[in-house]
Every structure is written in C-alpha cells, then in structure tokens.
Amino acid sequence: MGIFLTVSVIRVMGSALGGEIHCTRMSAIQGDVQAMDDSGRRVDTKSSSVAELTLKETLCLNFTESSSSQLHAIEFVRMEQHFPVLAAYKFAIPQMSSSCICDCAGAEQYCSVETHRYK
Known part of the structure; x- marks a missing residue:
C-alpha cells in the first residue's frame, strides 16, 4: 500500500510575488x-518546522537572514492512495511462560503460576 502526499512549495523573494497567496491562519x-565542536564553536545549524495541514490549507513561513527575507508557502494540494488494501492481516499473540519464586517460611522454591496465585 502506498499513500502519496503532494505538497506544493512556493518560494517568494522580495516583491517577486506572481499571484496572491492566501495563508491559512495557523x-x-x-x-x-x-x-x-569540542571548543564550543557552532559548526552546524539545522532548522525544523512542524505544522498540521489539512487538505487545501496553505502554511506560510517567513525566513529572515541578514537583510533579506524569504517567504515560503506550503500548500497541501492532494493525497492519493495508489494501492488499496486488499487483504486482512492476522497478528499472532506471542506464547509466554512465567515462573515465580515463593518465599515460604524463609525457604526459596520455584513454583508455577497455577499453584501460586494472588487472590
């Protein structure tokens, strides 16, 4: 089964906006x-953004670096399922065995769960 998510990403710099972008309020x-590094100098920076988008919503992110500003618009265009689920799956329950240690009158002995249960 494959579910494909199609997202449209538009990068706008300065006033080069060709059409209007309607950002969803989120x-x-x-x-x-x-x-x-070991001397405390920054060697790498990674940025991450997380947002919950539903169909036909547009997320706008504004990145400012030095004197330039970049607007990124991410639109959730569509989601397609190319291969439907045709079969049912059965998951096995693992077989488990357990044992307990009984401490009766100071002596340790092994007993089974059937003979030693908490009531």
Missing part, C-alpha cells in the same frame, strides 16, 4: 538544532 512550531 502557526508552525519552529526550532533550531545547533551542533558544537
């Missing part, structure tokens, strides 16, 4: 992960 959770 906020994305954004964060940065920074890697440091």
Whole structure:
C-alpha cells in the first residue's frame, strides 16, 4: 500500500510575488538544532518546522537572514492512495511462560503460576 502526499512549495523573494497567496491562519512550531565542536564553536545549524495541514490549507513561513527575507508557502494540494488494501492481516499473540519464586517460611522454591496465585 502506498499513500502519496503532494505538497506544493512556493518560494517568494522580495516583491517577486506572481499571484496572491492566501495563508491559512495557523502557526508552525519552529526550532533550531545547533551542533558544537569540542571548543564550543557552532559548526552546524539545522532548522525544523512542524505544522498540521489539512487538505487545501496553505502554511506560510517567513525566513529572515541578514537583510533579506524569504517567504515560503506550503500548500497541501492532494493525497492519493495508489494501492488499496486488499487483504486482512492476522497478528499472532506471542506464547509466554512465567515462573515465580515463593518465599515460604524463609525457604526459596520455584513454583508455577497455577499453584501460586494472588487472590
């Protein structure tokens, strides 16, 4: 089974906007992960954004770096299922065995679960 998610990404720089973008009112959770070397200098930075999109919604993210600003619009265009589920699956229940240690009158002995149960 394969489910394919089609997302349209539009990158807009400055005033080069060809058509209007209608952003859905939502906020994305954004964060940065920074890697440091042994001397404490930053060697790598990775940014991540998380948002919950439903069909036909558009998320707009504005990235500002130095003096330039970039607007990224991510639109959830469609989702397709190319291979339907045709079969049923049975999952086995694992066979388990257990044993317990009984401490009766100071002596330890092994007993089965059938003979020693909490009531």
